[in-house]
Structure formats: structure tokens, C-alpha cells
Amino acid sequence: MIISTGLACAILVGSFIFLVAMRIPVAFSLAIATVPIVVLELRLTPFIVLDRMFQSYNAFILLAVPFFLLAANLMNSGKVTEKLIDLSRVLTGWMPGGLGHVNVAVSMLFAGISGSSTADAAGCGKILIPAMINEGYDRRFAIAITACSSVMGVIIPPSILMIVWGGVMKTSVGALFLAGAIPGIMIGLALMATVYGYAKVYDYPIIGKPTLNEIWVAFKGAFLALLTPIFVIGSIVGGIVTPTESAIIAAGYALILGMFVYRTVTIKDLGHIFYDTGRFASISLFAIGSASAFGWLLAFYHVPQLVVDTMTSLEFGTFGTALVIAGLFLFFGLFIDAIPTIIILGTVLLPVATAAEIHPVVFAIIGIVSLAFGLVTPPYGLCLLISASIGGMNVVQVMREVCIILLPMLLILLLIIVFPSIALWLPQTLMPDTFK
Numbered sequence: 341m342i343i344s345t346g347l348a349c350a351i352l353v354g355s356f357i358f359l360v361a362m363r364i365p366v367a368f369s370l371a372i373a374t375v376p377i378v379v380l381e382l383r384l385t386p387f388i389v390l391d392r393m394f395q396s397y398n399a400f401i402l403l404a405v406p407f408f409l410l411a412a413n414l415m416n417s418g419k420v421t422e423k424l425i426d427l428s429r430v431l432t433g434w435m436p437g438g439l440g441h442v443n444v445a446v447s448m449l450f451a452g453i454s455g456s457s458t459a460d461a462a463g464c465g466k467i468l469i470p471a472m473i474n475e476g477y478d479r480r481f482a483i484a485i486t487a488c489s490s491v492m493g494v495i496i497p498p499s500i501l502m503i504v505w506g507g508v509m510k511t512s513v514g515a516l517f518l519a520g521a522i523p524g525i526m527i528g529l530a531l532m533a534t535v536y537g538y539a540k541v542y543d544y545p546i547i548g549k550p551t552l553n554e555i556w557v558a559f560k561g562a563f564l565a566l567l568t569p570i571f572v573i574g575s576i577v578g579g580i581v582t583p584t585e586s587a588i589i590a591a592g593y594a595l596i597l598g599m600f601v602y603r604t605v606t607i608k609d610l611g612h613i614f615y616d617t618g619r620f621a622s623i624s625l626f627a628i629g630s631a632s633a634f635g636w637l638l639a640f641y642h643v644p645q646l647v648v649d650t651m652t653s654l655e656f657g658t659f660g661t662a663l664v665i666a667g668l669f670l671f672f673g674l675f676i677d678a679i680p681t682i683i684i685l686g687t688v689l690l691p692v693a694t695a696a697e698i699h700p701v702v703f704a705i706i707g708i709v710s711l712a713f714g715l716v717t718p719p720y721g722l723c724l725l726i727s728a729s730i731g732g733m734n735v736v737q738v739m740r741e742v743c744i745i746l747l748p749m750l751l752i753l754l755l756i757i758v759f760p761s762i763a764l765w766l767p768q769t770l771m772p773d774t775f776k
Contacts, residue, residue, distance in 0.1 A: 342381070342382065342383070343377065343380060343381050343641070344641075345641045345642050345643060345646060348377060348381075348637070348638075348640075348641035348643070349638070349641065349643050349646075351373075351376050351377055351380075352373055352374070352377060352634065352637060352638065353373075355372070355373035355376060356369050356370060356373040356634070359372055359373060360675060360676075366627065366675075366676050366677050366680055367623065367626050367627040367630050367631075367677075367680065368630070370627070370630040370631050370633070370634045370680060370684075371393075371629075371630035371633065371634075373634060374389050374633055374634055374637055377637055384640075389633045389636075389637070390633075392632055392633045392636045393629035393630065393632060393633045394629070395632070396628055396629050396632035396633075396683075397625065397628070397629060399507050400582070400584055401503060401506065401507040401513070401582070401583055401584055402503075402504070402507060402625065402628065403584045403587070403588075404500075404503045404583045404584045404586070404587035405500055405503065405504070405587075405621055405624055405625065406617060406618070406621035406625075407584070407587035407588050407590065407591045408454065408456065408498060408500050408503070408587045408590060408591070409456060409459070409500070409617050409620050409621050409624075410591040410594075410613070410614070410617040411453070411454060411568075411587065411590040411591040411593075411594045412453070412454035412456045412459035412460075412463075413459065413613045413616055413617050414591065414594035414595055414597075414598050414605065414613060415450070415453055415454060415459075415463070415565070415594050415597075415598075416459060416462070416463035417598060417604070417605050417609055417613055419598075419602055419604040420453070420562075420565045420594070420597060420598070420602070421446070421450060421463040421464060421467065422467065423558075423561045423562040423565055423602075424446045424449045424450055424453075424562055424565060425442060425446045425464070425467060425468065426557075426558045426561055426562065427446075427449065427558040427559060427561070427562040427566075428441075428442045428445035428446040428449060429442050429547060429550075429558070430550035430554050430555045430558045430559075431445060431555075431558075432444075432445045432532070433546070433547030433548065433550070434546060434547065434548065434549045434550065435532075435536065435539075435546065436536060436539035436540060436544065436546055437535045437536060437538060437539025437544040437545075437546075438544075438545065438546045438547035438548075439468065439471060439472045439475055439477065439544075439545075439547065440472070440477065440481075440485055440535035440538065440539065440544065441532055441535055441536075442468065442547070443464065443468050443472070443482075443485050443486055443489055443535075444485065444489045444528055444531045444532050444535060445528075445532075446464050446468070447460055447464060447489035447490055447492050447493070447528070448489075448492055448496060448524070448525070448528045449562075449566070450463065450464060450493065451492040451493040451494075451495070451496035451499075451524065452496055452497070452498075452566075452568070452569035453565060453568045453569060453590070453594075454493060456493050456494070456500055457490045457491050457492070457493035457494050457712065457715050457722075457723050458490075458493075458620075458715075458722055458723060458726060459493065460489075460490040460492070460493040460723075461486060461487060461490035461493075461722075461723040461726040461727050462726050462730075464486065464489075464490065465486045465487075465490070465726060465727050465730045465731075466730055468482070468486060469482045469483060469486055469727065469730050469731045470730075473731070475544075475545055476544070476545060477544055478542065478741075479731055479732075479733060480733065480737060480738045480740070480741045481538060481542075481741050482731060483724075483727045483728050483730075483731035483733060483738045483741075484727075484738050484741035484742045484744075484745055485531070485534075485535060485741075485745060486727045486730075486731075487715075487716045487721075487723045487724040487726075487727035487728070487738075487742065488531060488716050488742060488745045488746060488749065489528070489531055490715070490716075490723045490727070491527075491712040491713065491715050491716060491723060491749075492524050492527060492528060492712075494678070494708060494711075494712050494715075495520050495523060495524040495527060495708060495709055495712055496520060496521060496524030496525070496528075497516075497517030497518070497520050497521055497524075497569065497572075497573050498517060498569065498572045498573060498583075498586070498587075498590070499516075499517070499520060499708070500624075501678055501679070501682065501708050501711065501712075502516040502517060502520060502704070502708060503583050503587075504628070504679050504682055504683075505682050505686065505704050505707070505708060506583070506704075508682060508683055508686065508687065509686060509687070509690060509700065509704065511700050511701065511704055512701075512767075512771070513576065513583040514573075514576040514577045514583075514767075514771055515701050515767040515771050516701060516704055516705075516708075516767075517573050517576060517577070518573070518577065518766040518767040518770055518771065519701045519702075519704070519705050519763040519764065519766065519767050520705060520708065520763075521766055522762055522763070522765065522766055523705060523709060523752060523756055523762060523763060526752045526755070526762070527709075527749050527752050530748035530749055530751065530752055531745065531748070531749070533748065534744070534745050534748055564597055564601060565597065567593075568590055568593060568594070571586070571589055571590070571593060572586045572587075572589065572590050573586075575589065577770055577771060624679055627677055627679050627680045628679055628680075628683060630680070631679065631680035631683035631684050632683055634680075634683075634684055635683050635684045635687050635688075638684070638688065639687070643688065644687065644688045644691060645691075647688055647689070647692060648691045648692050648695060651664070651692050651695075652692075652695055656696070657696070658696050658697055658698060659757065659758070661692060661693065661695075661696035661698065662693075662696070662698055662702075662706060662757045663757060665689055665692070665693060665698075665703065665706055665707065666706050666707075666710045666753060666757060668685060668689065669681065669685065669706070669707045669710035669711050669714075670710045670713060670714070672685050672711075672714070673710060673711045673712075673713060673714020673715075673717065673720070674714055674717050674718070674719065674720060675719065675720055676714075676720065677720065677722075678708075678711040678712070678714065678715070681711055681714075682707065682711070685707075686707055689703075689707075690703065698760075699760060699764060701763060701764060701767060702756070702760040702763050702764060705756060705763040706753070706756060706757060709752075709753050709756065710753060713746060713749065713750070713753075716742055716746065717742075717746075718735055718736075718739070721735065724738070724742065
């Protein structure tokens with residue numbers, strides 16, 4: 341039979357929602373949801389869907405995903421996280437709520453190295469959540485601020501989500517990296533302001549003012565790690581290497597730091613590090629393949645064009661369309677991992693953003709920042725699940741604090757929508773050729 345656009349959309353989306361509700365992993369749900377269409381549609385065969393999956397893997401840029409994950413795992417195993425925490429402690433620990441500020445600051449520094457929010461939540465959370473609880477911080481606040489600050493891992497460059505977005509949407513990864521820097525710093529400052537407010541209300545302690553010698557020791561210990569984002573971002577923006585090559589540089593540099601500089605990674609540790617990297621990378625890459633097949637079927641039945649026509653007829657304008665786009669990404673981020681959402685929803689909404697005269701880089705930052713919040717909102721909320729597990733509490737018990745901390749972060753998202761130059765200024769200044 342020949343399936344209509346409406347019926348195809350209903351079968352694909354309906355099957356996917358049903359499978360997710362049955363607690364089947366998202367990557368498998370996306371793949372299984374394509375089966376009824378392939379069986380019913382005379383014009384399709386299973387080999388076409390499999391071909392679309394394999395074609396999605398045939399992208400050189402996707403090699404950056406496992407290498408950035410490897411860099412993050414090497415940094416965590418190499419005790420680089422502890423060096424960053426020491427530096428953050430002397431830079432921000434003197435303020436009210438000292439360890440809370442340290443938590444945010446180290447997430448900002450770690451984000452500039454790893455590109456992974458889950459690595460941030462796990463690596464920093466294991467150290468800082470117990471430390472904050474021992475210092476008298478409320479357990480729920482310690483978990484919530486760790487989870488919320490970890491989302492900067494995919495906003496502050498380098499970012500795995502930006503690499504996937506650039507590959508799927510054919511957008512300059514270097515421009516995306518630069519565009520995420522200022523919004524990421526603004527979110528970090530908003531989190532610090534929230535920590536300050538909590539510290540004043542609940543009288544959280546100050547670590548103490550560091551001496552010049554302590555500042556020097558901490559900076560010297562973290563200096564080599566802080567060079568990572570300079571190598572990665574600077575080499576891409578300068579046109580010296582590709583994003584994939586920069587990821588290899590980051591992983592190689594992290595390996596050298598761990599094995600030969602800090603000497604905290606041994607040959608024996610590498611097996612476990614490589615295994616963890618391969619496991620997490622395979623999950624991400626399988627999700628990319630199944631989401632690509634799902635998205636291709638939507639395109640085959642002209643669902644994106646239907647969405648464009650519908651939203652264009654509503655005449656939201658640039659601001660209204662940007663709000664709707666942010667709302668859709670926020671909603672999908674509640675239930676689906678960010679990478680499949682980029683491939684499915686991002687490709688559908690790109691023509692909508694283009695029709696509304698939203699710059700592709702601004703569209704990307706709105707989408708990525710919105711999806712980052714999904715990492716701390718149930719039922720998906722992977723960073724929140726990791727932090728809650730470390731802190732020994734149920735996710736529901738910390739939702740009040742998470743919602744309070746998310747409010748100023750959502751305000752930053754609104755500012756990006758109202759003032760797109762927040763995202764565009766840095767790439768326009770440093771990569772003007774991209775915007776010609």
C-alpha cells in the first residue's frame with residue numbers, strides 16, 4: 341500500500357511514543373518504530389533503512405565523538421579533575437557558599453576540556469557532592485547544583501553536541517564552538533548568583549581567602565590541563581585542523597598528561613578507560629544511526645515540509661518562531677537523548693528557522709542550550725540521575741532545588757532568543773568568512 345503523509349507520521353511517532361512508554365531505550369525505539377512503515381509501504385525495503393543508517397555513520401566528523409569521550413575519561417582517570425577543583429577552590433572559594441561556587445567554576449573549566457556533561461557530572465560529582473555535604477550544605481542543594489552546572493559541558497566549547505549538530509546540519513563547527521562560549525559563561529555566572537543567594541539564605545560557609553602561594557600552586561597544577569581548550573578551539577578556528585583531528589589531539593594530550601606528567605594513569609588503567617569509552621561511544625553512535633533512519637522516513641513522507649507550511653501559516657515572526665523552537669527542544673529533551681533529538685527535530689525545524697530568518701548558528705545555540713536543560717529534567721535527566729545516585733537520593737527529592745536553579749538558566753536562554761548577537765558576536769568577530 342501507499343501510505344499518506346499523515347498516516348506515516350502517526351505510525352512513526354505513535355510507535356515511538358508507545359515504545360518509549362514501555363521503557364525500551366530510545367535508540368532501539370527509534371529503530372523499531374520504522375519497522376511497521378517498511379512492512380506496509382510498497383516503495384520501501386528493509387535494505388533502504390539499513391542503508392540510511394550506514395550512510396549516517398559514513399561521516400568523518402563523527403570520529404570526534406569517541407575521541408572527545410576518550411579525552412574526558414582520561415582526564416577523569418588522570419586526576420585532572422582534582423587539579424581543576426583545586427584551581428576553582430582558590431579562585432571562588434572565598435565567596436559565601438564557597439564550595440557551591442567551586443562546583444560551578446570547575447564545571448566551566450571541565451567543559452572546556454571534555455565536551456561531555458555526563459563526564460562532568462560523574463567526575464566532579466564524585467568529589468564535590470560528598471565534600472559539600474560534609475561542609476554542612478543541604479544534600480539536595482549539593483546534588484542539584486552539581487547536576488545543573490554539569491550541563492555547561494555541552495554548551496561551553498568543545499561540545500560533542502555541537503560536533504553532531506555541525507555534521508548533521510552542515511554548519512561550521514568552529515563557529516558553533518565560538519557561539520557557545522558567551523552563553524556558557526553567562527549560564528555559569530547565573531549559577532554563581534544562585535549559589536550566592538542560597539548561601540545568604542542558609543548561611544553556607546566560606547572556604548577562606550587563599551594566599552598568593554596557594555593561588556600559584558593551584559594554577560601551576562592546572563595550567564597544562566587548561567591548555568586543552570586553547571589547542572582544540574584555537575586550532576579549529578585557525579583552520580589548522582578539522583574537529584575530528586582536534587578531538588584526536590585532545591585525547592592524545594590527555595593521555596600524555598595522565599601517563600607522563602601527572603603519572604596517575606597506568607598501562608593497566610587504559611583497558612578500563614578504552615572499554616568505557618567504546619561502550620558510551622557505541623551507544624551514542626547507534627542512536628545517531630537509528631535517529632537518521634527515523635528522520636529519513638519523516639523526510640520521505642514530506643513531514644518537515646508539512647511542519648514548515650503549518651508554522652509559516654501561523655505567522656509567529658522571528659521572535660515567536662524562536663520561542664516555539666526553544667519550547668519544542670525543551671519538551672523533547674524531557675524524554676529523548678540530545679543526539680537523536682538533534683537529528684530528528686533539528687532537521688525538521690531547520691527550514692522553519694530559515695523561513696523565519698533565524699541565523700543557523702543562533703538556531704543551533706537555541707537548540708543545544710534547550711537540550712542541555714533536558715539533562716537535568718526527568719524522566720530522562722541523565723546528569724540529574726548520575727548526581728542523585730552519587731548523593732544517595734531519589735530524583736523526586738531534589739526536583740524543587742533543580743527547578744529553582746533552572747530558572748535563571750532559562751532566563752539566559754530567553755536573552756539569547758531576544759538578543760541573538762550574544763551567540764553571534766564572537767564567531768562574527770573571529771570567523772568573519774563564515775558569515776559572508
